[in-house]
Amino acid sequence: MSGRTPGEAIFPAALLPRIYAGARQGIAVYSAFLRNSFLVMLAYRLRYYTGICSYLLFVAAHYFIWQAVFAGHPAGARIHGFTLAEMTTYVSVGWIARSLYFSNIDYDVDELVRSGQISTFLIRPIQFHAVMIVQGAGEALFRLLFFTVPIGAVILLLFPVSAPAGTAAFCLFCLSTALGFLILAEVSFLVGTLSFRLKSIQGIIRSKYFLIQVLSGLLLPPPFFPAWFQPVIDALPFKHVAYVPLQLYLGQISTAQAWEPLCSQVLWAAACAVLAEYALRRSFAHLAVQGG
């Protein structure tokens, strides 16, 4: 109900020195983006409650499916190397971790391109790629505090989840999940850059969502996949997002051998980042030629 007097609008030029001063502080700007995405997330209060609900439903559905799977086997049986208790833990911890590493960077890039706001990034002295990843990290931090912790608490309360293989294993699991976040964030950014070329990438984002659920091993650990499919899993970065951290949690990879998968996670993250940056540069060049 404000704005009664005309001429209140601030002349945008007056803002420019402030923007540049802020930009020069480098890190300060990125932390502002981080804080901003944090606040935006908080503003959606319903998304918060429903988000927790959704995760609970995913875990519950798969919990009962695995119960039914093991019902046909004698108690304590191992299927493809997993007991029922391990499988329950796998599913529960897998979804708890997902609440942390999952990001909407592809949607965000698409939104910026679609609305033309992308140009405001181009005129500012900041790296678009870095901003989006940091913003995704801001969301992840938010999720850690407000989603992952309560979701974890509820799931631990409702389902029989085993403790991690050890303190070291748990630390490695956390580190590995953070690297998983980075890999997925870069992949999402890569998908997001498609929006420079295509009119709508919603369909692609959706199918990426389902594909990654399967290929990351979140729904089904890779040992359950048929032999002919194993090369596909190994050739893609996705098992490093969900399966590898969970192997560390369960102690299927010992702490002594952990350096190996962690290194390949780092390499995959770097490879995805390079590919994403390349795609972005190509897209910007495309934008400059074709126009918005």
Next chain:
Amino acid sequence: MIYRSVALYAAYFAQFLKARLAYRADFAASLLSNLVGGAAGVLFVFFLMDGKTITNLRGWSREEILLIYGFSTIAMALFSFVSFNLFRFGDRYIVQGNFDRVLLRPLNSLCQVLFETFNIESLGTLAVGLAVVSYAGRRLGIAFTAMDYLWLLLGSLSGALILLAVFIFVASLSFHFEDRLGVSAPVYNLINFSRYPLPIFHPVIQFILQWIIPFAFSAFYPAAYFLKRPELLPYCYAVPAVAVVSLAIAGTAWSFGVRRYCSTGS
């Protein structure tokens, strides 16, 4: 009157199709990715029930589960053909104010929202669903008589309408709460339970899916018609009735919401 409306919404569809097909590469990419998305879900069931180590879920065979999954995929495809706007209803129509425009036209407001966008790409998912049903049906030795085809049509259509009714109801909540996203996400995720035999879940979940959010009638019971389990048949025959009742409830909730919108004017 009904003829007029059908002709009008057919014109809506024709326009939408024209606009969508104008970008062929784009459309092809979406269609393909929908196919892949639909297939990814089936892949999980295929890999899980490998037929060697894991042959059944509490007595439900691999083929039976695939049939239910296929029915669910078909119902989902039909449902998502017209449901896209329901998921962004709170944001696009209420918060951004597009519902004003809807109210300014001499047409039913719900039909306008449903038929302003069509998700033609869901044909990809439909193809996956049909393929899975026909595969599972053949393995189960279903003859696929004319009667069976009729039921396939009636059952999956009813299933889609039940899904539609639930999400119309959910979208109508946006009239009362100004949040952009609404509660559609967790309700959508609840559909996961409808893709498997109902009895494998906890009784509380069974009760909810049967009597509160009737997703059990969207795929499991329509598919059960083919599964030679006589104890389930009464529920199978109730499927069309459940669809009609759910739609009636959803329609009432919608008009109640419209009245509320008109008196608060978000």
Next chain:
Amino acid sequence: MSVIEAANLTKTYRTFQRRSGVWGAVKDLFYREYEPLTAVDAISFAINDGELVGYIGPNGAGKSTSIKMLTGILRPSGGTARVLGYDPYSERKTYTHHIGVVFGQRTQLWWDIAVQESFRLLAKIYRVPEPLFKERLGQLSSILGLERLLATPVRKLSLGERMRCDLAASLLHRPRVLFLDEPTIGLDTLGKDAIRAFLKQVNENFGTTIILTTHDLREIEELCRRIIVIDHGRIIYDGALSALKAMPGIKRSLTVDFSATVSPGELIRLFDGKIPFEQQGERRASCEFDPQAIIPAEVVRTLMNALPVADLTLAEPSIEQVIMKIYRDGAQ
């Protein structure tokens, strides 16, 4: 005969304030505080067939809310609205056949399809028979210069082009009443002129009753004989624009150029200090005075008789000044 009647039309909302900062957002997560707000407070007016009325007021005054009640989007919390004999809210589906509505901020056309396809769809919605549709489309597109745009998708149009198309769209079913909510917002002078000329033509040729909300007061001056001014949900002026300018307290401004040097003292003495002249250089002076207190012709005659006047400009009050004054008075 009045086509629009509002009697004690009232609208009360429930509003909620988002708290600031991170902690405020956390608090919002759990509970919110609501406050009632009366956006439109018992307004009454009647508009006759064929009138072109300017409906003006500052942001948040209740303009849009009242337009929404008159178009059937909102249900009044009190009072009644009747347009063309219909109750807009309860008879919405029939009623909307007879009105046209254009929101300057938001298009009614389908974003991705060509303009003419949108028109065709609207013709189906409003049941305009094909031959009639063709005739009207030809007519509208020649007046508005749409021929070139018809095959273009709406999203590729400029704002001015889009607005012209939106106007044509709202007139395809030849409504008897046209509601325009800021139709020229964001347009350049050329675009504004085109739309003004068109509205005048629609009003005169078709006898369409038009209600227009706008912030552009030049538009009001050019188009509307009658204005309704609303502020804080209440009507603070309803009447002819000309009468508004003659309201007490609205000043005239006068600028005089002399052919010789005139001292400030001389000027003040001439009018016994009643007019506060300001010297602007040696040979120019200006002032503002209340025409109700001193007759403007008298001022001019006195000046001409007593001093060597070379040139003289007597300016009408600008509509901005007048409106600002009513807002101020209305607020007190």
